[in-house]
Amino acid sequence: MRVNTPVDFGLMIRQARRARGMTQQELARAAAVGRQWIVAIEAGKPRAELGKVLQTLAALDLSLSIHGKGIPEVRESEDPIEVIDLQAVLDAHRRTSP
Amino acid sequence: MRVNTPVDFGLMIRQARRARGMTQQELARAAAVGRQWIVAIEAGKPRAELGKVLQTLAALDLSLSIHGKGIPEVRESEDPIEVIDLQAVLDAHRRTSP
DNA sequence: TCACAATGTAGGCGAACGGCGACAATTCAT
DNA sequence: ATGAATTGTCGCCGTTCGCCTACATTGTGA
Numbered sequence: 454m455r456v457n458t459p460v461d462f463g464l465m466i467r468q469a470r471r472a473r474g475m476t477q478q479e480l481a482r483a484a485a486v487g488r489q490w491i492v493a494i495e496a497g498k499p500r501a502e503l504g505k506v507l508q509t510l511a512a513l514d515l516s517l518s519i520h521g522k523g524i525p526e527v528r529e530s531e532d533p534i535e536v537i538d539l540q541a542v543l544d545a546h547r548r549t550s551p
Numbered sequence: 552m553r554v555n556t557p558v559d560f561g562l563m564i565r566q567a568r569r570a571r572g573m574t575q576q577e578l579a580r581a582a583a584v585g586r587q588w589i590v591a592i593e594a595g596k597p598r599a600e601l602g603k604v605l606q607t608l609a610a611l612d613l614s615l616s617i618h619g620k621g622i623p624e625v626r627e628s629e630d631p632i633e634v635i636d637l638q639a640v641l642d643a644h645r646r647t648s649p
Numbered sequence: 650t651c652a653c654a655a656t657g658t659a660g661g662c663g664a665a666c667g668g669c670g671a672c673a674a675t676t677c678a679t
Numbered sequence: 680a681t682g683a684a685t686t687g688t689c690g691c692c693g694t695t696c697g698c699c700t701a702c703a704t705t706g707t708g709a
Contacts, residue, residue, distance in 0.1 A: 523570025
């Protein structure tokens with residue numbers, strides 16, 4: 454889902470936290486932040502620091518993607534998809550089951 | 552592309568800015584932040600405030616998406632995806648590169 | 650309904666923010 | 680090679696952060 458504002462982040466974090474049955478206290482510990490910081494970010498605090506936001510998303514096993522002109526779809530270092538020689542697979546299949 | 556750390560944000564912002572032929576000064580004005588703030592965020596400052604980061608992405612016409620368990624794929628109000636006639640695209644491709 | 654957990658709020662504290670101006674360093678075109 | 684544009688760094692300053700403790704509020708289950 455797209456996130457455009459700090460309020461969006463708050464809603465998403467709260468939703469994901471609840472989906473995992475976590476309390477604010479638990480999430481705070483998992484993300485290494487104070488409990489009131491969770492309260493604040495879930496309320497959409499715009500001046501929250503970026504690093505803690507990312508820590509929190511990670512603690513919730515959420516991932517962020519960025520899109521737009523000039524941004525490649527994937528990074529080299531990102532887990533590459535397996536390369537398959539479709540032709541070879543098909544050939545092999547034809548040989549075994551004609 | 553996935554972004555996991557503040558450094559990732561910095562790289563993406565710089566890349567998008569250059570892809571648009573903008574100077575740090577111009578981006579700073581467009582995002583309503585100081586020029587030194589752009590310097591800092593592009594360097595990966597972890598304690599930058601969330602709101603300004605989002606302003607900057609908006610100024611670059613970049614969009615953020617969040618994914619994970621408990622997060623719906625799209626929001627009701629989100630702009631619908633373009634409908635593509637795959638068959639037509641494939642037909643055209645076959646004609647140009649048989 | 651009642652008690653307890655979960656969540657939201659307030660004040661105090663040291664630390665860091667981000668804007669600004671000024672200056673160095675780097676990049677780039679001519 | 681040289682000069683301008685772009686980018687990076689420094690210090691000052693008022694503001695805000697985020698953590699903490701403690702207390703108010705809301706929610707939830709027995």
